[in-house]
Amino acid sequence: xxxxxxxxxxxxxxxxxxxxxxxxxxxxxxxxxxxxxxxxxxxxxxxxxxxxxxxxxxxxxxxxxxxxxxxxxxxxxxxxxxxxxxxxxxxxxxxxxxxxxxxxxxxxxxxxxxxxxxxxxxxxxxxxxxxxxxxxxxxxxxxxxxxxxxxxxxxxxxxxxxxxxxxxxxxx
Amino acid sequence: xxxxxxxxxxxxxxxxxxxxxxxxxxxxxxxxxxxxxxxxxxxxxxxxxxxxxxxxxxxxxxxxxxxxxxxxxxxxxxxxxxxxxxxxxxxxxxxxxxxxxxxxxxxxxxxxxxxxxxxxxxxxxxxxxxxxxxxxxxxxxxxxxxxxxxxxxxxxxxxxxxxxxxxxxxxxxxxxxxxxxxxxxxxxxxxxxxxxxxxxxxxxxxxxxxxxxxxxxxxxxxxxxxxxxxxxxxxxxxxxxxxxxxxxxxxxxxxxxxxxxxxxxxxxxxxxxxxxxxxxx
Numbered sequence: 001x002x003x004x005x006x007x008x009x010x011x012x013x014x015x016x017x018x019x020x021x022x023x024x025x026x027x028x029x030x031x032x033x034x035x036x037x038x039x040x041x042x043x044x045x046x047x048x049x050x051x052x053x054x055x056x057x058x059x060x061x062x063x064x065x066x067x068x069x070x071x072x073x074x075x076x077x078x079x080x081x082x083x084x085x086x087x088x089x090x091x092x093x094x095x096x097x098x099x100x101x102x103x104x105x106x107x108x109x110x111x112x113x114x115x116x117x118x119x120x121x122x123x124x125x126x127x128x129x130x131x132x133x134x135x136x137x138x139x140x141x142x143x144x145x146x147x148x149x150x151x152x153x154x155x156x157x158x159x160x161x162x163x164x165x166x167x168x169x170x171x172x
Numbered sequence: 173x174x175x176x177x178x179x180x181x182x183x184x185x186x187x188x189x190x191x192x193x194x195x196x197x198x199x200x201x202x203x204x205x206x207x208x209x210x211x212x213x214x215x216x217x218x219x220x221x222x223x224x225x226x227x228x229x230x231x232x233x234x235x236x237x238x239x240x241x242x243x244x245x246x247x248x249x250x251x252x253x254x255x256x257x258x259x260x261x262x263x264x265x266x267x268x269x270x271x272x273x274x275x276x277x278x279x280x281x282x283x284x285x286x287x288x289x290x291x292x293x294x295x296x297x298x299x300x301x302x303x304x305x306x307x308x309x310x311x312x313x314x315x316x317x318x319x320x321x322x323x324x325x326x327x328x329x330x331x332x333x334x335x336x337x338x339x340x341x342x343x344x345x346x347x348x349x350x351x352x353x354x355x356x357x358x359x360x361x362x363x364x365x366x367x368x369x370x371x372x373x374x375x376x377x378x379x380x381x382x383x384x385x386x387x388x389x390x391x392x393x394x395x396x397x398x399x400x401x402x403x404x405x406x407x408x409x410x411x412x413x414x415x416x417x418x419x420x421x422x423x424x425x426x427x428x429x430x431x432x433x434x435x436x437x438x439x440x441x442x443x444x445x446x447x448x449x450x451x452x453x
Binding site for chain 1: 185219295
């Protein structure tokens with residue numbers, strides 16, 4: 001079930017990524033939806049799931065980018081694993097802590113990408129600090145928003161199940 | 173799974189990907205790897221579908237808003253088509269005349285370039301990567317194929333996978349092209365920069381360069397034909413003891429491109445070129 005959720009998440013992320021890039025020219029500089037899907041998957045605390053989620057999402061992102069193939073794959077694998085390990089060690093429930101995890105993931109991804117680009121690409125350069133901050137901020141905000149919405153929905157569903165007025169009566 | 177095995181698997185995945193990255197140098201001649209091709213082929217149609225629906229929505233909205241104006245515009249366009257047909261006939265006559273004169277003078281001209289239209293389905297403007305994904309249709313594109321728009325030079329094809337191709341934009345940091353200044357005819361090399369502008373190198377200090385001067389392709393790099401508009405000089409400063417530091421504003425607004433043209437045919441037969449002969453990396 002979680003695997004299917006992840007695949008659906010990736011497909012939605014790809015759709016939103018294309019739509020965003022079509023509407024806003026700097027969209028891919030400001031938001032990395034593939035990373036967000038990885039972070040949301042990895043935050044459950046399974047390093048195995050985290051790194052494979054990172055690998056899949058990263059290679060998809062590589063398919064769209066003009067850089068060497070494997071750049072995002074490497075970075076997202078490392079970030080997925082890192083977030084999952086962090087989630088295993090720490091119990092993060094406060095909003096600021098959760099935002100910190102998403103932001104740290106985005107910052108780590110940018111740092112790894114910049115390092116790899118410097119090694120594997122001619123005329124590479126460091127990313128624009130302003131856009132880096134924007135990306136870190138949007139990842140944290142979107143991650144928080146998604147988590148809050150998912151929690152709210154789960155809570156309402158549980159409440160509805162517990163308090164629904166008509167219960168099914170089986171004969172006998 | 174045992175945590176130490178997970179860590180081992182993690183390390184193996186990272187090392188494998190490092191090998192994948194390292195194995196991409198030297199270039200594979202433009203053909204995408206199996207994984208890259210699969211990613212491009214699976215995401216390409218999705219990007220195309222999103223692109224097509226956004227176009228359909230935009231045109232439907234515009235159609236509703238401008239219904240009254242469309243009839244007038246249609247009439248004007250019909251007039252324009254008639255005028256263009258008339259001009260085309262005149263041009264065909266002139267072309268025949270030139271061909272006849274060239275034959276008389278035994279002057280051999282390069283054949284006129286053929287263009288193929290391609291659809292931009294995705295644009296990537298991350299800070300260090302600037303590229304497009306194109307849907308090129310049935311006839312495949314090939315590496316180093318020049319990509320143009322009606323405003324000027326866009327870039328070149330760097331990867332091909334089925335009906336999809338990746339284009340390195342001229343503003344990418346790793347891109348460059350052989351150019352010449354329109355007025356002084358001085359030749360140099362433009363390269364991309366992080367700010368989205370182009371830097372024109374190798375123009376000596378003794379050359380007079382004016383702000384506003386047009387920059388055209390020089391046809392010396394084996395990739396781009398001569399005479400395509402690249403941009404306009406927006407600043408000239410003494411760079412070092414030998415060359416100017418010239419900043420060029422690209423002629424093309426990359427953010428507004430929906431369709432581009434692929435230039436068909438080889439400028440220089442590939443058999444005559446070794447990999448290092450291209451000025452463009």
